[in-house]
Amino acid sequence: MAKNKKVRVALKKNRQKRTRANDLTRNYESQGRASEETAATERVRPKGDLSRHRTIVAEAGEATARVVNDDASEAETAAAQRVVDESTCLKGRVMRIHGLICIVQTDDGRMLPCHVRRLLKSLAIEGRNVVTVGDRVWFRPASAGGEEGLIEKVEARRGVILRGYRHRQHVIAANVDAVLIVSALAEPGLKLSLIDRYLVAAEIGGVRPVIVFNKADLVDLSLYQWVVGLYAQLGYETIVTSAADGRGIDRLRSLLRRGVTALSGQSGVGKSSLLNVIEPGLNLKVREVSDWTFKGKHTTSTAELIRLALGGHVVDTPGLRQFELWGVVPGELEGHFVEFRPYIPHCRFPDCSHSHETRCAVKEAVHRGQIHAGRYESYLKLYHRKPLDGD
Ligand SMILES: Nc1nc2c(ncn2[C@@H]2O[C@H](COP(=O)(O)OP(=O)(O)OP(=O)(O)O)[C@@H](O)[C@H]2O)c(=O)[nH]1
Ligand SMILES: [Mg+2]
Ligand SMILES: [Zn+2]
Numbered sequence: 001m002a003k004n005k006k007v008r009v010a011l012k013k014n015r016q017k018r019t020r021a022n023d024l025t026r027n028y029e030s031q032g033r034a035s036e037e038t039a040a041t042e043r044v045r046p047k048g049d050l051s052r053h054r055t056i057v058a059e060a061g062e063a064t065a066r067v068v069n070d071d072a073s074e075a076e077t078a079a080a081q082r083v084v085d086e087s088t089c090l091k092g093r094v095m096r097i098h099g100l101i102c103i104v105q106t107d108d109g110r111m112l113p114c115h116v117r118r119l120l121k122s123l124a125i126e127g128r129n130v131v132t133v134g135d136r137v138w139f140r141p142a143s144a145g146g147e148e149g150l151i152e153k154v155e156a157r158r159g160v161i162l163r164g165y166r167h168r169q170h171v172i173a174a175n176v177d178a179v180l181i182v183s184a185l186a187e188p189g190l191k192l193s194l195i196d197r198y199l200v201a202a203e204i205g206g207v208r209p210v211i212v213f214n215k216a217d218l219v220d221l222s223l224y225q226w227v228v229g230l231y232a233q234l235g236y237e238t239i240v241t242s243a244a245d246g247r248g249i250d251r252l253r254s255l256l257r258r259g260v261t262a263l264s265g266q267s268g269v270g271k272s273s274l275l276n277v278i279e280p281g282l283n284l285k286v287r288e289v290s291d292w293t294f295k296g297k298h299t300t301s302t303a304e305l306i307r308l309a310l311g312g313h314v315v316d317t318p319g320l321r322q323f324e325l326w327g328v329v330p331g332e333l334e335g336h337f338v339e340f341r342p343y344i345p346h347c348r349f350p351d352c353s354h355s356h357e358t359r360c361a362v363k364e365a366v367h368r369g370q371i372h373a374g375r376y377e378s379y380l381k382l383y384h385r386k387p388l389d390g391d
Contacts, residue, residue, distance in 0.1 A: 212241055
């Protein structure tokens with residue numbers, strides 16, 4: 001049997017008053033253990049009067065997906081480590097989230113609405129739920145009265161696409177095997193730095209990236225061969241598609257047939273349209289008129305996990321207005337630009353950031369055309385943490 005250990009978790013400040021004024025022992029214990037748990041992290045929220053902690057029992061040694069030093073991952077870890085009585089729970093996957101209700105599909109295909117257990121909800125950071133579309137959850141089924149089931153545990157995630165949003169971690173997709181980075185050759189047009197950002201995010205999250213160049217029917221493809229070639233040469237899988245004339249759809253189908261694939265990319269590039277062509281019965285909402293200049297409104301508003309008739313699952317995600325990387329420090333970025341690697345050892349300074357330094361072998365390679373200037377620009381934007389609009 002796995003050994004259990006106690007985990008201290010910070011609960012949302014949801015009570016206004018202490019029930020007892022004099023609780024020095026509790027206070028002491030709380031401070032003592034909490035500092036042990038958070039020794040390696042920096043607290044963003046103050047531990048004010050109303051902060052509360054609770055000890056929960058967790059299985060020692062249970063693997064957690066990642067270690068990112070933030071409150072959100074602390075909460076996630078605690079959620080994944082909860083010990084619940086397996087015999088009273090069913091397992092399933094979160095397909096959609098509507099407000100407080102998660103629609104969970106059981107392994108035998110039934111769809112059940114579930115609430116999230118209060119303790120798990122308390123772990124949420126500033127209203128963000130600890131449960132995300134794609135999560136594998138354990139839930140206590142509804143009683144005969146027909147009420148909603150209750151989610152008791154969220155399994156550790158594998159394969160995540162994360163972004164930073166307002167200085168917090170946001171899980172775009174959880175438990176995915178691959179991500180289609182969908183871009184459009186026209187309307188709205190390519191945004192290489194966004195593709196590069198997704199590529200790094202996929203690598204950090206342990207997800208296989210596939211770059212999709214959609215709306216090929218709108219352009220003279222010969223003018224875009226260079227960009228398809230650029231990424232193919234770097235070793236990335238690329239597909240040229242058109243939801244309008246059906247190009248590349250067969251390849252997409254065979255790719256989506258296995259595992260769980262997320263579709264990500266700017267609003268209006270055609271993520272939902274591609275899925276509708278792949279499986280016409282889906283009837284996903286797409287933008288009515290091809291008015292790509294119309295900003296401010298996303299056609300898909302929440303992520304949804306869809307089981308395809310041909311096999312496999314897809315997550316249709318809404319186009320993101322902002323996409324900031326999460327979980328990577330600037331000094332580690334160079335490792336995610338695969339074509340930089342042969343040059344890095346030849347930089348004069350061992351800690352070269354490849355931005356302002358002299359005798360930087362990466363910059364020299366850019367000047368000689370051995371590294372594409374656009375890729376280097378993407379690196380600089382990420383290095384200097386320049387925000388990048390997704391729209
Ligand atoms: N010509 C052409 N138009 C396309 C293609 N794919 C999508 N469109 C059009 O582009 C517009 C946007 O498509 P959507 O499928 O709604 O885009 P989306 O990526 O799902 O957008 P969000 O849900 O807002 O993130 C629609 O008007 C589509 O008809 C294509 O391959 N060729
Ligand atoms: Mg959409
Ligand atoms: Zn350098």
